[in-house]
Amino acid sequence: MTTATKETLGFQAEVKQLLQLMIHSLYSNREIFLRELISNASDACDKLRFEALHNGSLFESDPDLGIRVSFDRTARTLTIADNGIGMSREEVVSNLGTIAKSGTREFFQALTGDQQKDAHLIGQFGVGFYSSFIVADRVTVVTRRAGLAADQGVRWESEGAGEFTLEMIDKPARGTEITLHLKEGQDDLLSGWKLREIIRRYSDHIVQPIVMKKEEWQDGEQVTTGEDETVNQASALWARPKSEISDEQYKEFYKHVGHDFDDPLAWLHARVEGRQDYTQLLYIPSHAPFDLWDRQQRHGVKLYVRRVFIMDDAEQLLPVYLRFVRGVVDSNDLPLNVSREILQESKDIEAIRAGCTKKVLGLLEDMAENRKEDYAKFWQAFGRVLKEGVGEDPANRERIAGLLRFASTHADTQEESVSLADYIGRMKEGQDRIYTVSADSFTAAKNSPHLEIFRKKGIEVLLLSERVDEWVLGNLAEFDGKPLASVAKGGLDLGKLEDEAEKQAQEAQAGEFKELVGKMQASLGERVKEVRVTHRLTDSPACLVADEHDLGGNLARLLKAAGQKVPDSKPILEINPGHPVVQRLKHEETRFDDWSAVLFDQALLAEGGQLEDPAAFVRRVNALMLEMGSR
Numbered sequence: 001m002t003t004a005t006k007e008t009l010g011f012q013a014e015v016k017q018l019l020q021l022m023i024h025s026l027y028s029n030r031e032i033f034l035r036e037l038i039s040n041a042s043d044a045c046d047k048l049r050f051e052a053l054h055n056g057s058l059f060e061s062d063p064d065l066g067i068r069v070s071f072d073r074t075a076r077t078l079t080i081a082d083n084g085i086g087m088s089r090e091e092v093v094s095n096l097g098t099i100a101k102s103g104t105r106e107f108f109q110a111l112t113g114d115q116q117k118d119a120h121l122i123g124q125f126g127v128g129f130y131s132s133f134i135v136a137d138r139v140t141v142v143t144r145r146a147g148l149a150a151d152q153g154v155r156w157e158s159e160g161a162g163e164f165t166l167e168m169i170d171k172p173a174r175g176t177e178i179t180l181h182l183k184e185g186q187d188d189l190l191s192g193w194k195l196r197e198i199i200r201r202y203s204d205h206i207v208q209p210i211v212m213k214k215e216e217w218q219d220g221e222q223v224t225t226g227e228d229e230t231v232n233q234a235s236a237l238w239a240r241p242k243s244e245i246s247d248e249q250y251k252e253f254y255k256h257v258g259h260d261f262d263d264p265l266a267w268l269h270a271r272v273e274g275r276q277d278y279t280q281l282l283y284i285p286s287h288a289p290f291d292l293w294d295r296q297q298r299h300g301v302k303l304y305v306r307r308v309f310i311m312d313d314a315e316q317l318l319p320v321y322l323r324f325v326r327g328v329v330d331s332n333d334l335p336l337n338v339s340r341e342i343l344q345e346s347k348d349i350e351a352i353r354a355g356c357t358k359k360v361l362g363l364l365e366d367m368a369e370n371r372k373e374d375y376a377k378f379w380q381a382f383g384r385v386l387k388e389g390v391g392e393d394p395a396n397r398e399r400i401a402g403l404l405r406f407a408s409t410h411a412d413t414q415e416e417s418v419s420l421a422d423y424i425g426r427m428k429e430g431q432d433r434i435y436t437v438s439a440d441s442f443t444a445a446k447n448s449p450h451l452e453i454f455r456k457k458g459i460e461v462l463l464l465s466e467r468v469d470e471w472v473l474g475n476l477a478e479f480d481g482k483p484l485a486s487v488a489k490g491g492l493d494l495g496k497l498e499d500e501a502e503k504q505a506q507e508a509q510a511g512e513f514k515e516l517v518g519k520m521q522a523s524l525g526e527r528v529k530e531v532r533v534t535h536r537l538t539d540s541p542a543c544l545v546a547d548e549h550d551l552g553g554n555l556a557r558l559l560k561a562a563g564q565k566v567p568d569s570k571p572i573l574e575i576n577p578g579h580p581v582v583q584r585l586k587h588e589e590t591r592f593d594d595w596s597a598v599l600f601d602q603a604l605l606a607e608g609g610q611l612e613d614p615a616a617f618v619r620r621v622n623a624l625m626l627e628m629g630s631r
């Protein structure tokens, strides 16, 4: 049944916007359209081969998968054809009329209107099929899905403005044929030499043969002959010996598997033999994709079995905290009909995952050691994800901890560049712990009153301000034999960092303030676990600390915000005996309760907490100010 009716449909609004942007900002990069179309054709062949594992009849009578590129100088058209999976009518409508990618909204929000910046963003987003309109003012797609009848062919056509037409047609051969009607000024693409050059540069690694008609010189002119010629190497890049692969080829392959426009930061390529036999070619991207935080994101590591594509984003191949890695794993042992369910149970996959994890950590260690600038870039893009590994992967905890970078009081900037090893290298004589402070922002951490004594004594403290940092602290008790200690938890014990004279002076003061401490404790009642004198403060009158085994204030607030039940633990109020406010409190009679409450509330605010009764705080402060003013 062939209906002669031709329908006109509108593009989704985002498609129109993307088309506009792409045509204008990627113009100087126009050659990428061919890479994108060939990459789609290759994906389509992979998909067919995979579906045919379960249903051999999909091959129809044409099992040799390939891609053909041809051109017609007179008609000024360029055609890219494949005998892959093809598309049904519904698939055409949704694949070539909408953008179904995750991260689409984030992408459009990130656009600036500045062409150069936006061109870069489009590259990160993945340009895909729509890039045809960089060089064409009309694109015709003729396709039929494998397994459907010959009269289920579809013809899609568009001028890339607001709409496209659809028509059912006869298409005896399965697969997809994309014809570009070139814009004015694009005629240099109608040359076998030029096309071969572009294909070799961008698509050499494509596994299927990319075929063109041979050309010959006749009477001073290039003419195409009837003979076919394969233009690319058409062998799996990862299966070739390393010595035969250039950096350029590695990078182009990354752009294909990683769906990225930029070069990767680093890669590793290794064949593992032994109990498991597999090849890995894994890449570290140079920037985070739009959907890094989306647990559903789909471009991960591709799994192949003996060169046959099995699946995209085989999440069992790497732990979640390495989800930024892109690339290919090709196993020689797994069965071809392996499914996601089988992967979950498979001991072979467990071994491959452990192997890939070790290699990736090794690659990162190497980068951290020998390419510090690149490592800083990596850390900025993916540090927060890697931190998850401290809790997720106990077997590799120490190695992951070695890769962590923090902000600290050493430089006092937000930049995370201090490793735990750097910190240990700078520890003071007699210091046996790695000190940390955590708050919900860098500024709050940096200005935390708990740091005062540490700053005075020149002891470095790591400044933690990301949610995942609490997770790191909860899972990392020590590094290189040195325990991590929060400066806002437990009593201040600087151990050998204090001398005898200091300790004696403190004991004397504790005695001197004993009465005040008792009075404050009675006044604050249920709000505190304890009031005590501290020496951690130099400028602030008071601060809150958590008891050794209670949750820290920052963590308790994070958990509450996340809707979790938090055990009710009260803070300890520590007061600074050297502070004038605390000293005058010793002799305060009438407004003692107000002063105590204000000190407590201040301390809570300073560590990023919220007041239970802010209005009462304001009232008390005003009353105290008025009273002081009237003296």
Ligand SMILES: Nc1ncnc2c1ncn2[C@@H]1O[C@H](COP(=O)(O)OP(=O)(O)OP(=O)(O)O)[C@@H](O)[C@H]1O
Pocket: 036, 040, 041, 044, 082, 084, 085, 086, 087, 095, 096, 125, 126, 127, 128, 129, 130, 176, 259
């Ligand atoms: N030659 C083809 N054969 C079959 N399906 C195709 C072909 N070309 C495109 N498609 C379909 O159209 C969809 C959109 O292609 P497009 O290149 O825009 O995005 P993508 O390949 O999914 O992602 P990327 O942005 O990384 O290229 C593809 O996912 C695929 O389903």
Ligand SMILES: [Mg+2]
Pocket: 036, 039, 040, 128, 129
């Ligand atoms: Mg594509």
